[in-house]
Amino acid sequence: MLLSQVTPTLFLSGADAPFNAALMSQKGITLIVNATLSHAFPAYPGVECLRVPVCDLPCERLDAHFDRVADRIHGNHTGGTLVHCAAGMSRSPALVMAYLMRYRGVTLGQAHRWVQESRPFIRLNVGFWEQLLQYERRLYGRNTVRVELERAGLKRVEPGMVVPLRAEPARAAGPPLSTRVTSVPRSPAVSRTPLMSRSQ
Structure with a gap:
């Protein structure tokens, strides 16, 4: 069991950690976000328990x-929040990265580094990366990273495939500076070509 601390009151894990009552009490957890279809709630x-009924598939x-x-997460003022999925590698990190962009004013690149520092083995699926890129554009009007996909049929994005579009500080206090979007990913389901990104 591994519980990863992202902020003083925000944690990531797989499906086993929520059932460790002593750990939940020690961390002061008052909100559990369960990003699975069927894993039980303690x-x-x-x-409070919140269900996000999504499979770990790029099309979800x-x-x-x-x-x-x-x-x-932002409104939980009574204690800590635990966000988990089955393994704590794809669905739950993506939800936490979206939270960090929306309420901590960081870019997607910064959110990814932030979460990866606390949980180095995160591996989001390709579809969730596309959705996070779209979310960053909706929040900030631009993207700060691109995802380089080199093989057709790739399902997971390794950390080295997330490429900054320009150098940026580790964590920003507010919205990122203007950055030109140079490319965005294309889902393997859409294209079977070896190069999976397109220029805009």
């Missing part, structure tokens, strides 16, 4: 939940 007094619309989850 029953703790004073702990996790972005439909970005604002709702970010708002609940």
Whole structure:
């Protein structure tokens, strides 16, 4: 079991951590966001549970939940928040990155580094990366990273495939400076060509 601390009151994990009552009490967890279809919720007094019923598949619309989850994390003033999925590698990190962009004023590149520092083995699927890129454009009107996909049929994005479009500080206090979008990813389901990004 591995519980990763992203901020003093925000944590990431797989599906086993929520059932460790001592750990949940120690971290002061009062909100559990369960980003799975069927993993059970623990029953703790004073702990709210929120379900995000999404599979870890590139075609799933996790972005439909970005604002709702970010708002609940931001609005949880009674204690800590744990966001988890089955392994804590794709769905839950994507939700946390969306929260960091919306309420901590960081870019997608900064949010990715922030989460990766606390949980180095995150591996978002390609579809969730596309949705996060769209979310960053919606929030800031531009993208700060691109995802380089080199093989047809690739399902996961390795950390080295996330390429900054320009150098940026580790964490910004406010919205990022203007950056020109040079490319965005294309889903493997859409194209079978070896080069999976397109210029804009």
